[in-house]
Every structure is written in C-alpha cells, then in structure tokens.
Amino acid sequence: xxxxxxxxxxxxxxxxxxxxxxxxxxxxxxxxxxxxxxxxxxxxxxxxxxxxxxxxxxxxxxxxxxxxxxxxxxxxxxxxxxxxxxxxxxxxxxxxxxxxxxxxxxxxxxxxxxxxxxxxxxxxx
Numbered sequence: 001x002x003x004x005x006x007x008x009x010x011x012x013x014x015x016x017x018x019x020x021x022x023x024x025x026x027x028x029x030x031x032x033x034x035x036x037x038x039x040x041x042x043x044x045x046x047x048x049x050x051x052x053x054x055x056x057x058x059x060x061x062x063x064x065x066x067x068x069x070x071x072x073x074x075x076x077x078x079x080x081x082x083x084x085x086x087x088x089x090x091x092x093x094x095x096x097x098x099x100x101x102x103x104x105x106x107x108x109x110x111x112x113x114x115x116x117x118x119x120x121x122x123x124x125x
Contacts, residue, residue: 018077019044025098026059027090034096035059038087040080045069050076054083 022041027034041053050070057063070076091097 018042018073018080019050023084024101025087026101027094027096027098028059029096032095034094036094036096036098037063038098040083042076042080052076052079 020043023039025038027036027038035058037055037057037059039053039055041055043051043053045051050073051067052070053065053067055063055065068079070079087098
C-alpha cells in the first residue's frame with residue numbers, strides 16, 4: 001500500500017498580532033488570463049470578538065466578500081492560517097502564485113512573496 005505524503009511549505013507567515021491586521025494579495029498572468037485579487041482583514045468588535053473579513057475577485061471588477069466572527073483568537077488564527085495555506089497553493093491550482101501587495105511589517109509575506117515597493121514622492125518645500 002502506497003501512502004501519499006504531502007509536504008506543505010509555508011509561503012506566508014502568520015502575523016504575531018492578529019487583531020487590526022490586513023493582507024492584500026494579487027495573482028496576475030496575462031498569458032493565462034488570470035487577474036485575481038484577495039484580501040484578508042481582521043479587527044475586534046465592541047463585544048471582544050475577532051472579525052475576519054475576506055474579499056476576492058477579478059482585478060478591476062466588483063468582488064465578493066465574506067465576514068466571519070470568532071469568539072476566540074485561536075479559532076480566528078486557525079481560519080486565517082487555512083486561508084493563507086489555500087492561497088499558497090495557487091501555483092498548483094491556477095498556475096500563478098499570489099504576490100503580496102500590502103501588509104504590516106510582521107504579517108503574512110516575509111518569506112517568498114514578491115513585495116511591491118511603495119512609490120512615495122518626497123515632499124517639496
């Protein structure tokens with residue numbers, strides 16, 4: 001009997017602080033007509049629950065979204081980890097990897113994701 005061993009390499013690192021965290025990802029390949037956007041935002045509501053907001057869709061179009069409330073931070077962290085793991089499997093599923101667009105310094109993409117440089121113009125006096 002042959003056993004399948006699946007090795008999962010973490011493409012995204014989990015944030016150290018889950019509350020008030022966001023992550024924006026894009027997968028673009030004009031040759032395959034792929035232009036996808038994905039975002040994850042986490043906040044805490046007035047009752048102390050963790051709110052995870054997901055948004056996805058084709059770039060340039062109105063996307064879809066989902067908002068989920070978690071009573072404990074560990075359940076929210078597991079959900080975000082599963083979501084990021086699914087996004088990390090994009091090269092196998094859609095043929096294009098997601099690139100990290102914006103995130104706080106300690107969030108989901110230090111390891112292998114291409115970070116889009118910020119284009120800020122210095123103020124002139």
